[in-house]
Amino acid sequence: MDHLEHLDKHLVDELAQVARETVRDELREQTRKQRRKAALYAASGALALYAGAALALAVGLALALGLPDWAAALITAVILGVAAFVLRGMARPSRPGEHAAGTRLPGRAGADQAAAGGMPYPPVPPAPPAGTAPGTVPPRPADDPDVPHHRA
Structure with a gap:
């Protein structure tokens, strides 16, 4: 019987090692693909920057035909x-000082937080939960893991 337990443990260890190697290989492959994609985006951005610079130069030279160089x-x-x-x-989802839904937030703090995409505090429900009096905390369920369990 002890021999079977040893075989089971050995089998579980081998399965865990195979699973780790499979996950590691899959992550390595995904990382390689993402690295290639990032390099292509970087090259694309660099070429777009040069294309924009060439366009700006062309506009400036065209304007310089009829204007002084500094004005062009x-x-x-x-x-x-x-x-x-x-x-x-x-690129911005909304103008500064407005909430994402388009409602104006009060004061400068609201404008700063709207630009950051958040509110200064969580929203307050309009009414307390059913069965509780205003200003009281509803009781926690017995299966709540945060409720301390006292042993007798």
């Missing part, structure tokens, strides 16, 4: 700044 550079900078501002506005 200034106009190109203003165009890029406006484009950045518009893109930033499009």
Whole structure:
């Protein structure tokens, strides 16, 4: 009988080792795919940055045909700044000072928290739970793990 228990323990250990190796291999494969995808996104972003710089240069040179160089550079900078501002506005879910649902939060703290996507405190229900008087705490169920158990 002791021999069977030893075999069972050995079998469980082998199964656990095979499961660990399988999970490790799967995670390694997923990590490799994610790393490749991240490198492709980074390369794409770098090329987009260079393309934007070339476009800004082309706009500046086109403006420089009829304007002084400094004015062409200034106009190109203003165009890029406006484009950045518009893109930033499009990326935000709501304007500062508004809650995600579109309701205005009170005061500056509300505006800061709306921009952060949260409220300063959890919402309060309009009425107490059924069967409890206002200002009292409802009793905990007997199977609540936080209730201390006293042994006699």
